[in-house]
Amino acid sequence: MMGEVTPAVTVDGVDMVFNAGSENEVVALREIDVTVQRGEFVSLIGPSGCGKSTMLRVIGDLLQPTAGSVEVFGQAASSARQNRSYGMAFQSAGLFDWRKVAANIELPLEIGGWSKPDREARSREMLKLVRLEDFADHYPWQLSGGMQQRVAIARALSFQPDLLLMDEPFGALDEMTREYMQSELLRIYSELGTTVIFVTHSIPEAVYLSNRVVVLSPRPGRIHAVVDIDLGPPVESTDSAKADEIRERESFFEMTTQVRAALRSVEAGTPGRAGSPGVADG
Amino acid sequence: MRRALSVLGGIGTLIVLWEGYKAVGGLTGDQWPATPWGLPVPTDDLTMPHVIDIMRTLGRPVQRGRDEILAVFLFKAALSTFWKAALGFALGTVIGWSLAVLMLRSRLVERGLLPWINISQTVPLIALAPIVVTWGRTTFLSDSLSVALIATYLTFFPVAVNALRGLQSPRPADLELLRSYAATEREILMKLRLPASRPYLFPALKLAATLSVVGAIVGEISAGVRGGLGRAILEFASRYSTAPARLYAGVVGAALLGLAVFGLVSLVERSAGRGAGRSLAGEGT
Ligand SMILES: Nc1ncnc2c1ncn2[C@@H]1O[C@H](COP(=O)(O)OP(=O)(O)O)[C@@H](O)[C@H]1O
Numbered sequence: 001m002m003g004e005v006t007p008a009v010t011v012d013g014v015d016m017v018f019n020a021g022s023e024n025e026v027v028a029l030r031e032i033d034v035t036v037q038r039g040e041f042v043s044l045i046g047p048s049g050c051g052k053s054t055m056l057r058v059i060g061d062l063l064q065p066t067a068g069s070v071e072v073f074g075q076a077a078s079s080a081r082q083n084r085s086y087g088m089a090f091q092s093a094g095l096f097d098w099r100k101v102a103a104n105i106e107l108p109l110e111i112g113g114w115s116k117p118d119r120e121a122r123s124r125e126m127l128k129l130v131r132l133e134d135f136a137d138h139y140p141w142q143l144s145g146g147m148q149q150r151v152a153i154a155r156a157l158s159f160q161p162d163l164l165l166m167d168e169p170f171g172a173l174d175e176m177t178r179e180y181m182q183s184e185l186l187r188i189y190s191e192l193g194t195t196v197i198f199v200t201h202s203i204p205e206a207v208y209l210s211n212r213v214v215v216l217s218p219r220p221g222r223i224h225a226v227v228d229i230d231l232g233p234p235v236e237s238t239d240s241a242k243a244d245e246i247r248e249r250e251s252f253f254e255m256t257t258q259v260r261a262a263l264r265s266v267e268a269g270t271p272g273r274a275g276s277p278g279v280a281d282g
Numbered sequence: 283m284r285r286a287l288s289v290l291g292g293i294g295t296l297i298v299l300w301e302g303y304k305a306v307g308g309l310t311g312d313q314w315p316a317t318p319w320g321l322p323v324p325t326d327d328l329t330m331p332h333v334i335d336i337m338r339t340l341g342r343p344v345q346r347g348r349d350e351i352l353a354v355f356l357f358k359a360a361l362s363t364f365w366k367a368a369l370g371f372a373l374g375t376v377i378g379w380s381l382a383v384l385m386l387r388s389r390l391v392e393r394g395l396l397p398w399i400n401i402s403q404t405v406p407l408i409a410l411a412p413i414v415v416t417w418g419r420t421t422f423l424s425d426s427l428s429v430a431l432i433a434t435y436l437t438f439f440p441v442a443v444n445a446l447r448g449l450q451s452p453r454p455a456d457l458e459l460l461r462s463y464a465a466t467e468r469e470i471l472m473k474l475r476l477p478a479s480r481p482y483l484f485p486a487l488k489l490a491a492t493l494s495v496v497g498a499i500v501g502e503i504s505a506g507v508r509g510g511l512g513r514a515i516l517e518f519a520s521r522y523s524t525a526p527a528r529l530y531a532g533v534v535g536a537a538l539l540g541l542a543v544f545g546l547v548s549l550v551e552r553s554a555g556r557g558a559g560r561s562l563a564g565e566g567t
């Protein structure tokens with residue numbers, strides 16, 4: 001595997017300083033090195049304000065890092081954005097009220113210059129993927145929070161971006177909906193095989209979804225520990241209820257305990273578990 | 283339908299208040315009942331003609347020897363004023379939007395322009411109107427066009443200010459979303475900022491529509507343009523002491539014209555908003 005395939009994301013020595021030089025200067029990220037392999041699902045976890053969203057924005061070329069570089073599929077982040085490599089989803093679904101559900105999903109396709117028939121075919125396909133076929137002609141405010149979030153995911157995936165960046169997408173949902181959405185996301189992820197970087201507050205969520213969990217420490221935001229997640233053999237079923245079996249496994253508890261320990265040591269200010277925090281190859 | 287009823291109800295209430303006040307004043311000799319304090323406005327028929335007299339004047343000829351009754355005369359005058367106001371409204375809306383888009387483009391332009399737009403509205407219309415008309419006469423502009431320009435002057439302001447607010451209303455996350463699709467500035471404007479400004483747009487347009495009528499009437503008066511409500515009101519005012527009801531009829535005509543343009547914009551709003559979103563269906567999530 002070494003060196004042959006270009007990784008999905010290479011973050012190299014990234015610093016992000018807001019309001020540099022002024023008295024409200026914030027060092028949001030310091031010396032961040034991360035490599036995410038193709039097809040990997042990586043979660044970023046850490047206390048609030050430790051720079052998770054900032055890191056996602058830097059990777060998505062919505063912020064220019066103060067130092068260091070970001071490469072996405074072998075190109076600079078800015079070219080990756082121009083080539084529409086990113087699908088994004090945030091905590092608030094961020095659907096446009098004046099567009100029906102189908103039109104919301106077609107938004108990135110319109111900007112990408114797709115023809116109308118192609119757009120319509122794709123939005124139907126995506127609605128099926130997120131199991132909302134019957135809601136194409138609804139307005140977003142007629143949908144529940146979980147349904148809105150599924151539309152947002154459909155929108156983020158509609159143009160088959162190579163990299164999905166998600167910032168606490170299920171943060172505003174109740175626990176039941178949240179677990180359901182996690183299973184759905186995992187199902188979609190394994191169907192499409194995209195690479196995902198996922199910001200979350202929730203330890204079980206990170207463990208359930210990820211191949212790897214990156215634990216950040218605050219002020220300045222650094223990589224504190226990296227926990228590889230191994231939950232045993234995957235559940236060979238597209239039925240999300242069956243996929244929930246994973247949550248009951250012994251390995252699931254072991255992994256959450258490990259991540260929790262890493263987060264505790266962040267709060268306690270002791271060094272993380274991973275030997276060299278920066279090096280995080282898959 | 284409910285709208286129309288509530289408008290009629292409002293007019294009915296006004297008539298009842300007017301006549302009621304008049305009746306009270308008539309009984310007490312223009313004093314608050316059972317007090318020594320005088321009423322703020324005397325209630326004699328010169329100051330406050332009866333509603334029925336105002337309506338009767340509407341049915342009488344405008345001038346001795348002419349067939350045209352006042353109602354028809356006022357309707358034609360209102361129509362003439364309407365076209366100037368409409369032109370002013372259209373121009374004002376276009377200019378207002380253009381300014382808003384320009385200000386949106388750069389903070390610097392916004393900083394430079396916004397104070398001037400605000401200051402522009404402190405110049406009294408009565409001072410400005412003759413200047414515009416005089417300028418107009420030295421160039422190719424007809425007086426009617428000058429009047430429309432005066433209406434423009436009043437209308438562009440609410441449109442510019444509210445359009446700017448509307449265009450700036452999208453949340454940062456929405457803007458980032460479009461940027462993540464590598465959308466151009468133009469696409470961001472068309473697909474996000476413009477639709478997002480809709481809730482700000484129509485209140486501004488309604489305000490602008492009524493202001494355009496005010497602007498056109500004041501413009502007509504300053505320019506001495508014939509045929510419009512402004513001129514009619516000016517003439518009726520000069521003969522107020524002999525025929526007060528006619529001036530009131532003119533004022534009612536102007537008010538109805540304002541109401542009509544307001545209603546027109548509301549109609550457009552309805553048809554533009556049919557099925558589209560929150561502003562009609564109430565707040566969602
Ligand atoms: N645009 C900005 N300007 C100034 N400071 C910012 C900005 N964005 C984030 N920050 C600061 O950077 C730090 C990290 O923020 P953020 O990445 O949002 O944290 P998280 O997502 O982990 O909660 C915080 O201290 C925050 O106040």
Ligand SMILES: [Mg+2]
Pocket residue numbers: 052053054167
């Ligand atoms: Mg955040």
